[in-house]
Amino acid sequence: xxxxxxxxxxxxxxxxxxxxxxxxxxxxxxxxxxxxxxxxxxxxxxxxxxxxxxxxxxxxxxxxxxxxxxxxxxxxxxxxxxxxxxxxxxxxxxxxxxxxxxxxxxxxxxxxxxxxxxxxxxxxxxxxxxxxxxxxxxxxxxxxxxxxxxxxxxxxxxxxxxxxxxxxxxxxxxxxxxxxxxxxxxxxxxxxxxxxxxxxxxxxxxxxxxxxxxxxxxxxxxxxxxxxxxxxxxxxxxxxxxxxxxxxxxxxxxxxxxxxxxxxxxxxxxxxxxxxxxxxxxxxxxxxxxxxxxxxxxxxxxxxxxxxxxxxxxxxxxxxxxxxxxxxxxxxxxxxxxxxxxxxxxxxxxxxxxxxxxxxxxxxxxxxxxxxxxxxxxxxxxxxxxxxxxxxxxxxxxxxxxxxxxxxxxxxxxxxxxxxxxxxxxxxxxxxxxxxxxxxxxxxxxxxxxxxxxxxxxxxxxxxxxxxxxxxxxxxxxxxxxxxxxxxxxxxxxxxxxxxxxxxxxxxxxxxxxxxxxxxxxxxxxxxxxxxxxxxxxxxxxxxxxxxxxxxxxxxxxxxxxxxxxxxxxxxxxxxxxxxxxxxxxxxxxxxxxxxxxxxxxxxxxxxxxxxxxxxxxxxxxxxxxxxxxxxxxxxxxxxxxxxxxxxxxxxxxxxxxxxxxxxxxxxxxxxxxxxxxxxxxxxxxxxxxxxxxxxxxxxxxxxxxxxxxxxxxxxxxxxxxxxxxxxxxxxxxxxxxxxxxxxxxxxxxxxxxxxxxxxxxxxxxxxxxxxxxxxxxxxxxxxxxxxxxxxxxxxxxxxxxxxxxxxxxxxxxxxxxxxxxxxxxxxxxxxxxxxxxxxxxxxxxxxxxxxxxxxxxxxxxxxxxxxxxxxxxxxxxxxxxxxxxxxxxxxxxxxxxxx
Numbered sequence: 001x002x003x004x005x006x007x008x009x010x011x012x013x014x015x016x017x018x019x020x021x022x023x024x025x026x027x028x029x030x031x032x033x034x035x036x037x038x039x040x041x042x043x044x045x046x047x048x049x050x051x052x053x054x055x056x057x058x059x060x061x062x063x064x065x066x067x068x069x070x071x072x073x074x075x076x077x078x079x080x081x082x083x084x085x086x087x088x089x090x091x092x093x094x095x096x097x098x099x100x101x102x103x104x105x106x107x108x109x110x111x112x113x114x115x116x117x118x119x120x121x122x123x124x125x126x127x128x129x130x131x132x133x134x135x136x137x138x139x140x141x142x143x144x145x146x147x148x149x150x151x152x153x154x155x156x157x158x159x160x161x162x163x164x165x166x167x168x169x170x171x172x173x174x175x176x177x178x179x180x181x182x183x184x185x186x187x188x189x190x191x192x193x194x195x196x197x198x199x200x201x202x203x204x205x206x207x208x209x210x211x212x213x214x215x216x217x218x219x220x221x222x223x224x225x226x227x228x229x230x231x232x233x234x235x236x237x238x239x240x241x242x243x244x245x246x247x248x249x250x251x252x253x254x255x256x257x258x259x260x261x262x263x264x265x266x267x268x269x270x271x272x273x274x275x276x277x278x279x280x281x282x283x284x285x286x287x288x289x290x291x292x293x294x295x296x297x298x299x300x301x302x303x304x305x306x307x308x309x310x311x312x313x314x315x316x317x318x319x320x321x322x323x324x325x326x327x328x329x330x331x332x333x334x335x336x337x338x339x340x341x342x343x344x345x346x347x348x349x350x351x352x353x354x355x356x357x358x359x360x361x362x363x364x365x366x367x368x369x370x371x372x373x374x375x376x377x378x379x380x381x382x383x384x385x386x387x388x389x390x391x392x393x394x395x396x397x398x399x400x401x402x403x404x405x406x407x408x409x410x411x412x413x414x415x416x417x418x419x420x421x422x423x424x425x426x427x428x429x430x431x432x433x434x435x436x437x438x439x440x441x442x443x444x445x446x447x448x449x450x451x452x453x454x455x456x457x458x459x460x461x462x463x464x465x466x467x468x469x470x471x472x473x474x475x476x477x478x479x480x481x482x483x484x485x486x487x488x489x490x491x492x493x494x495x496x497x498x499x500x501x502x503x504x505x506x507x508x509x510x511x512x513x514x515x516x517x518x519x520x521x522x523x524x525x526x527x528x529x530x531x532x533x534x535x536x537x538x539x540x541x542x543x544x545x546x547x548x549x550x551x552x553x554x555x556x557x558x559x560x561x562x563x564x565x566x567x568x569x570x571x572x573x574x575x576x577x578x579x580x581x582x583x584x585x586x587x588x589x590x591x592x593x594x595x596x597x598x599x600x601x602x603x604x605x606x607x608x609x610x611x612x613x614x615x616x617x618x619x620x621x622x623x624x625x626x627x628x629x630x631x632x633x634x635x636x637x638x639x640x641x642x643x644x645x646x647x648x649x650x651x652x653x654x655x656x657x658x659x660x661x662x663x664x665x666x667x668x669x670x671x672x673x674x675x676x677x678x679x680x681x682x683x684x685x686x687x688x689x690x691x692x693x694x695x696x697x698x699x700x701x702x703x704x705x706x707x708x709x710x711x712x713x714x715x716x717x718x719x720x721x722x723x724x725x726x727x728x729x730x731x732x733x734x735x736x737x738x739x740x741x742x743x744x745x746x747x748x749x750x751x752x753x754x755x756x757x758x759x760x761x762x763x764x765x766x767x768x769x770x771x772x773x774x775x776x777x778x779x780x781x782x783x784x785x786x787x788x789x790x791x792x793x794x795x796x797x798x799x800x801x802x803x804x805x806x807x808x809x810x811x812x813x814x815x816x817x818x819x820x821x822x823x824x825x826x827x828x829x830x831x832x833x834x835x836x837x838x839x840x841x842x843x844x845x846x847x848x849x850x851x852x853x854x855x856x857x858x859x860x861x862x863x864x865x866x867x868x869x870x871x872x873x874x875x876x877x878x879x880x881x882x883x884x885x886x887x888x889x890x891x892x893x894x895x896x897x898x899x900x
Contacts, residue, residue, distance in 0.1 A: 081566055081576035082616055083165040083628060083674060083688070104149065104179065107162050108686075108727045108753035108797070119790045120164065120176030123721065126698060127175025127636050127668075133182055133360060133402050135419035136171070136497055138473040149179070158184045164690075165672055166614045166632035168562040168578030169479065169493060174634040175668050175692075183360050186297025186349035187286030197859070197895025199278035201309065202867075203887050209275040209310040209336035210371040212391045213265045219306060221340030221367035227393055227428040229466060230260035237466075237506060242545030242594050254540045258510070258533045261464060261540075264525035266429040269371055269389050275336065278893065280305035294351040302344045310336045311870075311886040315374070317709055321829050323879035328704075331376030331388070338369040354408035359401075366396040380706075387435040387451050389524065395426045411483040418476040425469040430649075432463040433524045452520040453527060455512040455538060460520070462528060465544075467505035467648075474498045487568040491578075495560045501640055502591075504551040505648070507544040512536055548601050549646045551591035556637070558584040572620035582635075583609040588643040588661055601645045602773035604661040610635055628674040638663040638698055642713040645772065653872070653884060656710045662770040664715055669693045685728045692721040699761070700789050701781045701825035702833060709883065711824055716782045717767040721791070723757035734802075745806040755795040759788040786832060787822055794819040808848025808857060816840045826874060833883055836871040840864050855899040863891040 085107050120128050130137050130149065163170070164177040171178075199205075215226035229237070236257060241248045243257070282303035289296040312334050316327040342365045350357040372390040377383075402419040436459040440448035453460030479493035510528060515536055519527065532538060544550040564578030588604035614632035621627055641648070644659040674688035696715040703710050732748040762785075767778040794817065801812030818837035826832045843862040848855060872884040 081574065081618065082163050082167050083630065083672065085162045085164075087160040087162075104160065104162070108725050108755060120162075123176035123692075123788070123790065126639050126642070127177075129171060129173050129178040131178060131180040132362070132400060132419075133358070133404060134180060134417055134477075135402055135421075135475050136473060136499075137400070138398075138421050138423045138471045138499060138501075149181075158182050165616055165628075165630040166612075166634050166670060167576060167616065168564050168580040168612065168614050169491065171495065171497075171558070171560065172580055172582040172584075172610055172612045172635045173637055174632075175636040175666070175694075183345060183347060183362065184286075184299050184301070185347060185358055185360075186295065186351065187288050187299055190287050192285040192900040193283070193897050194900075195280075195282040195284075195303075195895060195897035197280045197893055199280075199307070199861075199891055199893030201278065201889040201891045203312075203889030204275050204308050204310040204336075205277050206274050207310060208334070209272050209308070210269050210334055210373050211272050211275075211336055211338065211369070212267070212269050212371055214369060214393065215265065218338070218367075218369055218393075219340065221304070221306075221342050221365055221395075223393065223395075223428075226263070226265050229428065230257075232257050232260055240593065240595055243506075243508065243540065243542040244545065245539065245541075251537075251539075255533060258528075258538065258540050259530045262525070262528060262530055262533075263429065264529075266391055266393070267431050267433075267528065268523065268525045269373060269391060272336075275308050275310060278305075278307040278891075280895065282897075291352070293353050297347075297349040297351075299347045299349075300345065304340065304342050306338070306340050308336065308338050309889075310334065313884055313886040314882050315376075315884055316881045317704060317883070318830070318874070318881045319704060319828075321876075323830065323874055323876045323881050326379065327881060328380070329376060329378045331374040331386075333372055333374030333376075333388070335370065335372045340367045340369075341365070342367075356404075356406040356408075358404040360404075361402075362398070362400040364398045368392075368394040368396075370394070381436070383439050385437040385439060385451075387437070389433045389435075390431065392430045393428060395424070397424045398422075413479075413481040415479040415481075416477075419474075421473045421475075423469075423471045425467075427465070427467045430463075430465040430467070431524075432461075433527075434460045434462075436460050447517055447521065450521055452517070453522075454515050454520050455510055455527075456515075457511075462510040462524070463508065463543075464510075465505060465507040467503070469501065469503045471499065471501040473500075487574075489566050491562075491564045491566075493562050493564075495558075495562075497556070497558045499556045501554040502551070503554070503640075503644060503646060504591075504593075505544060505646055506542065506550055509541050509543050510538055511541055512538045545594060548590055548592075548596070551593050552588055552644045552646055553591050554586075554588045554604075554640045554644060556584065556586045556640075558582060574618045575615065576618075577613075577615040579614070580612040581609065582612060584637065586637060586643075588640065588659075590645075602661045604638075604643045604663070606637070606665060608635075608665055610667075624679055625675070625677045628672070628676070630670070630672045630674075632670045634668045634670060636666040636668065636694075636698070638665070638713070642698060655883075656708060658710060658712050660713045660771055662773055663698055663713060664696055666697050666715070667695045680731075683730050685726075687724070687726045689724045690722065694719040694721065697761070697788065699782065699825060700823070702827045704827050709827075712771075714769045714771060714778075714781050716761045716763060716769070717778055718762040719759060719788055720762065721757065721759040721788060723755065725753065725755040727753040746802055746804050746809075749799065749801040749803055749812070751797075751799040753795075753797050757791055757793060757795075759791045760784075761786045761788065781825060783825075786825070789822045789824060792818045792821040792837070808846060810844070810846045812844045814842040814844065816842075823872060831874045831876050833872060833874055836873065838868040838871075839866055840868055841866050857897045857899075859893075859895045859897075861891070861893045861895075863893075864888050865890060 087104070087107065159182045161180040161182070162177055163180075166174045215224040217224040236243050236249065236253075239248065243249060243254070245251055245254055280303065282301065284301040285299070287298040289298075313332070315331045315333055317329045318325075319328045344363040346361045348359045370390075370392045372388070374388040376386055376388075378386055398421065400419065400421040402417065405414075405416040407414040407416075433453065435451035435453045437451045438445045438448045438459075442448060453462065455462055475495070475497045477493060477495035479491060481489055481491040483489050519532060519536060522532070526532065528538065560580055560582040562578055562580040564576065566574065566576045568574050584607070586604065586606040590601045590603070610633075612633050612635070614630070616628060616630040619627045640659075641657065642659050642663055643661050645661055647656055647658050649656055670690070670692050672688060672690040674686060677685045679685065695718055697719040698713055699716050700711050700713055703712065728750070730750045732750070734743045734746045734748060737743045761782050763778045763782045764784065765779075768775050769778045769781060770776070796815070796817040798815040799812055801810060803810040817839040820834045820836045822832045823835050824833045841864070843865065845860045847858045849858065850856070867887070867890055869885060869887050871882065874881040874883065
C-alpha cells in the first residue's frame with residue numbers, strides 16, 4: 001500500500017477510531033492525544049461533539065500528521081513521539097470532578113497539593129508548566145506563578161494533556177511535565193444544556209461554623225461595594241507617604257481615615273450553627289453553522305458554584321530541636337471558608353477546508369470569604385489564653401483571550417497563536433483581632449477571667465491590611481512544519497512571552513494607650529467604633545512602611561526558537577530530536593512608594609540563555625509493543641512568590657510566606673525508559689523508569705519568629721530524583737455473565753497506576769546558599785540525603801467501575817493514596833514538616849434517562865468515604881507537633897443536567 005501523509009486534526013483523528021482506519025506513527029513531531037475508550041453514549045459529552053472527541057491545542061500545531069501504513073493501531077497514544085496522557089471530557093465526566101485539578105490527580109505520577117497545584121512525579125508545582133490552548137497562563141495567586149488548576153471548572157475544558165517527556169516545541173520550564181488545557185471548540189451539532197446540583201459535607205453542612213456579614217451580594221462572589229477602599233484612605237495610599245502621624249498626616253487626618261474604616265460588616269464575627277448546603281448551576285450552549293467550504297461553531301458556557309468548608313484545626317509550634325515538652329504555641333482554630341467560583345467562556349471556531357481558526361475568551365472569578373476564630377496558648381505569654389479572630393475576602397480573577405490559526409497546505413503547515421491574559425487578586429479588609437485572658441486572681445488583675453484587648457500589643461491588638469495584585473501576560477508564537485519526505489517532518493518555531501506583575505500590600509495597626517478596662521472588653525466593631533476612636537485617641541499606624549516591602553514590580557520576558565525533526569530511521573524505529581534556544585530575563589524590584597531613595601531588599605535580576613536539547617527514540621519491538629527512550633535538558637525558574645520579599649498569609653495553611661530575591665534558576669537533566677504494550681483497543685500496560693538530576697533546586701524552609709511560623713525559599717546545592725511507574729487499563733465484557741438484557745451491553749472497567757519515587761538533596765562542606773544577598777552555609781538549611789519537598793514515595797490510583805456501552809450508565813469507585821511528603825524543611829535543625837495525605841475512596845454514578853424526548857443526566861458523588869484527616873506534622877521519636885490537623889468531611893452531592 002502506498003504511504004501518504006494525511007494532515008488531520010485530533011478531532012478527525014479520534015473519529016478515525018470509530019470508523020475503519022489504519023493509524024501509525026505521528027510524523028509531525030508534535031504530541032498527539034490518546035483518545036479515551038468510548039464506545040457509546042455512555043461517555044458522550046454534553047457539548048454537542050461527537051463521541052470520544054478530544055481536541056488538543058499545543059505549541060507546534062494542533063494538527064497531527066498521521067501516516068497510513070496499512071496496519072491497525074488501536075491506541076492513539078502509541079502513535080505519539082512523546083510520553084503523554086490525555087483526559088478527554090469523557091474521562092473527566094467519569095471521575096465526576098468539578099475542576100481540572102481533581103481530575104488530574106487520577107493521572108499516573110501526578111498528585112494535587114493545596115487544592116489546585118499539580119506535582120508531577122514528586123516535583124513541586126514550580127516544575128509543572130500550565131498552558132491554555134498552547135499559550136501560557138498568568139496566575140491570580142500571589143503565592144504562586146503557576147496557576148492553580150482548581151479554578152478551571154471541568155465544564156469549560158474539552159481535554160487535558162499531560163506530557164512528561166520534554167520536546168523542544170514546549171517552553172524550557174519543563175521540570176516534571178507540561179499540562180495543557182484545551183477549551184471547548186466547534187460543536188458538531190447545536191445544543192443547549194442546563195445543569196444544577198446540591199452537595200452536603202459531613203463536617204460543614206448544618207454544622208457549627210463562623211462567618212461575617214460582608215455584603216449583600218457575597219453569595220455571588222462579587223462584593224457590592226462594601227469593601228471598596230474609602231475615599232480618604234484611597235487618597236492617602238496614593239499620596240506617596242507612609243500613613244503615619246507626622247509624615248504629612250496630622251492626628252485629625254488619621255482619625256478621619258479611621259472613621260472610614262469602622263465597617264462593622266467586615267469586622268464582626270458571628271456564630272452560625274447551620275452552615276448552608278453547597279450548590280452549583282450552569283448553562284452551556286453551542287451553535288453549528290454550515291458554510292460552503294467548512295463550518296462556523298460558536299460555544300458559550302456560564303457557571304457558578306458556591307461551596308462551604310469548615311475546618312476544626314489544631315495548630316502547634318515547637319522551639320525545641322527534638323520537639324520535646326509542651327508546644328511553644330498551641331491553637332484550636334475553627335476556619336470557615338465560603339468559596340464562590342463564577343466562570344464564563346465564549347468561543348468561536350471556523351473551519352475553511354483544511355484551515356482552522358479559533359478565538360477563545362475565558363473569564364474565571366474565584367472568591368473566598370474566610371472567617372477564623374482560634375483559642376490557644378503561647379508560652380511567651382505565661383499562663384494566658386489568647387483569642388484570635390480573623391476575617392478576610394480574597395478575589396481572584398482571570399481574563400484570557402486567544403487567537404489561533406492552523407493553516408494546512410498539504411505538506412506545509414503554519415500555526416499562529418497570540419494571547420493576552422490578565423489576572424487580578426484583591427484582598428481588602430484583611431482584619432485581625434487578638435484578645436488576651438491572663439487567668440490571674442482578681443487582686444492581681446480585675447479582668448483576669450475575661451478576654452480584653454488594650455490595643456497596646458501586650459494584651460491584644462488589631463490589624464487591617466489591603467493588598468492588590470495585577471499581572472498581565474502577552475504571548476505569541478509561530479510554528480512551521482514541512483514534510484521533507486514520507487515519515488520525515490521538520491518543524492521550526494518561535495515563541496515570545498512577556499509577564500509583568502505589580503503587587504502592593506499596605507498593612508496597618510490600631511494602637512491606643514490607657515484604654516479604660518470597660519472599653520478593652522468591647523467586641524471588635526465597638527472597640528474600633530467612631531466613638532471609641534474619638535474618645536480614646538486610637539491611632540492608625542502603617543506597619544508596611546517600616547521594611548520596604550509594601551510594593552514590588554516583577555517581570556519575566558522570554559524569547560525562544562526551536563528546531564525539531566521527526567523521522568522513521570528504520571522500520572519500526574522513530575526518532576524525535578530537537579533543540580530549543582531560550583533567553584529569559586526575570587526581575588523583581590521593590591517599588592519606592594514613599595520616596596526614601598532606597599530599600600534594604602536586594603533586587604532580583606536573573607538573565608540567562610540556554611540551549612535545551614531533547615531526543616526521544618521509539619522502537620516497535622513487536623506489533624503491539626514498543627520501547628521509548630528519552631533524554632533532555634530543561635530549566636526551572638523561581639516563581640514570583642519565591643522572589644518577592646513581601647509577607648503573605650496563606651489562607652490554606654495559615655502560615656506566613658516571604659520570598660528570597662537571591663534565588664537563581666534550576667537546571668535539570670532528565671532521562672526515561674518506558675515499555676508499552678497495547679494488547680487491545682484502548683487497553684494497555686505501561687512501565688517506566690525515570691531519573692532527574694537537578695542543579696540548584698529551590699526548596700522551602702521554615703523559621704520561627706515571635707512564635708509565628710514563617711516559610712521562605714533557598715537554592716539547595718544539588719538533588720537527585722528517580723523512580724518508576726506502572727499503569728494498566730483493561731476492560732471485561734459482561735455479556736456472558738447472564739442471559740439477561742441488563743449485562744448484554746455492560747463492561748467492567750479497571751484502570752490503575754502506581755508511581756514509586758525517591759529523591760535526595762546533596763549538600764556538603766563548603767556548599768553555600770544566598771539569602772537576601774547574604775551568602776550562608778547551605779547546611780544551615782538543608783540536610784544531606786533529605787527528600788525534595790512535595791515528593792511522596794508512593795502514589796496509587798485505582799478505578800473500578802461498570803459502564804453501559806449502549807447508553808449512559810456508569811458506576812465507578814475511585815481510590816487514591818499518597819504516602820507522606822515534605823512540605824517544608826524544619827526550622828533550626830528540627831525534623832522536616834511532612835504532610836500525610838493518606839487514602840481516599842470516592843464513588844461516582846452517572847445515569848442518563850430520556851424524558852419527553854429530552855436527554856437528562858443524573859450524577860451522584862460520594863467523596864472521602866474513608867473519612868481521612870489532613871495532617872501536617874513534625875515527628876522526632878515519640879514526640880509529635882501538629883502544624884495543621886483537621887478532619888476532611890465526607891461529601892455527598894447530587895446533580896442533574898438537561899440537554900435540549
